[in-house]
Amino acid sequence: MLSNDATRRIAFQGELGAFSHQACREVFPDLEPHPCPTFEAALDAVKSREADLAMMPIENSLYGRVADLHHLLPTSALYAIGEHFVPVRLQLLGLPGAKLEDIREAQSHTVALGQCRAFLKQHEIEAFTGGDTAGSARQVAEAGDKSRAAIASKLAGEIYGLEVLAANIEDHAHNTTRFLVMSRQKIEADPTGGETVTSFIFQVRNVPAALYKAMGGFATNGVNMVKLESFMKDGSFTATEFYAEIEGHPAEPRVARALEELGFFSRHVVVLGVFPAHPYRRIAAQNGSR
Numbered sequence: 001m002l003s004n005d006a007t008r009r010i011a012f013q014g015e016l017g018a019f020s021h022q023a024c025r026e027v028f029p030d031l032e033p034h035p036c037p038t039f040e041a042a043l044d045a046v047k048s049r050e051a052d053l054a055m056m057p058i059e060n061s062l063y064g065r066v067a068d069l070h071h072l073l074p075t076s077a078l079y080a081i082g083e084h085f086v087p088v089r090l091q092l093l094g095l096p097g098a099k100l101e102d103i104r105e106a107q108s109h110t111v112a113l114g115q116c117r118a119f120l121k122q123h124e125i126e127a128f129t130g131g132d133t134a135g136s137a138r139q140v141a142e143a144g145d146k147s148r149a150a151i152a153s154k155l156a157g158e159i160y161g162l163e164v165l166a167a168n169i170e171d172h173a174h175n176t177t178r179f180l181v182m183s184r185q186k187i188e189a190d191p192t193g194g195e196t197v198t199s200f201i202f203q204v205r206n207v208p209a210a211l212y213k214a215m216g217g218f219a220t221n222g223v224n225m226v227k228l229e230s231f232m233k234d235g236s237f238t239a240t241e242f243y244a245e246i247e248g249h250p251a252e253p254r255v256a257r258a259l260e261e262l263g264f265f266s267r268h269v270v271v272l273g274v275f276p277a278h279p280y281r282r283i284a285a286q287n288g289s290r
Helices: 019-027 039-047 067-075 110-114 117-122 133-143 154-160 210-220 253-264 279-288
Strands: 009-013 032-036 053-060 079-087 091-094 105-108 126-129 148-152 163-166 176-183 196-204 225-232 240-247 266-276
Touching (some): 009 039, 019 053, 019 079, 019 154, 019 176, 032 039, 053 067, 053 079, 067 266, 091 154, 110 117, 110 148, 133 148, 133 154, 154 163, 196 210, 196 253
Parallel strands (some): 009 032, 105 126, 105 148
Antiparallel strands (some): 079 176, 091 148, 196 240, 196 266, 225 240
């Protein structure tokens, strides 16, 4: 998907074994993972050159957008140069030698616990909230109690020496998280290299039907908009920004015309990235049309 010849470290939010770490491994297996406590710290690591890239979760198929990032990305001075999709497969992880019937409580991030309600209820396992999935796996390993388990990724089990007591216990098999790869360097996809996604932020002018008029250019030019989300700017009820993604490359005349028309009705338009569309998009579209 992306060349990693010139990079050495990739930042992500969370501990080793997090699903963001899994995404880093899948896309850039040769890069050193650089865990960070917050999303902002992961972006700052790239800006300060502690890391070359950052792997940032942008949305989840069950829980929607990752709200913090819509505020952080526009001011990060970084560029989106790729995307990756990770199916969220949750494992019940226990100490070596433990069995499923030994487990009395399971610890994980509150979202992960919510995704495994049916399994926990079936096996009468009490849920305990932890800071995140990977951190819960580490804490269970350190506690040394065979009646405790963690709900986390298979990678977290491998890192912290835990065994999979029950695999893929999530309630919804389609649960998937989408990530953006962020870079200091502006790297745009080859306009002749296949399907492309262009992501951008814009704020419409305060005129009647501004959003309707701004969107008209995409319809008349045959440009498919695959994402449009609004969020408040600086806590104001009157200043609303939009995060959008379209299929196509700004070098294409139809896309260029649509973006130009968007500019007529917007205070500003900031392109965050132009990157190759991940193959998962096509698979998801095919499944959705059935």
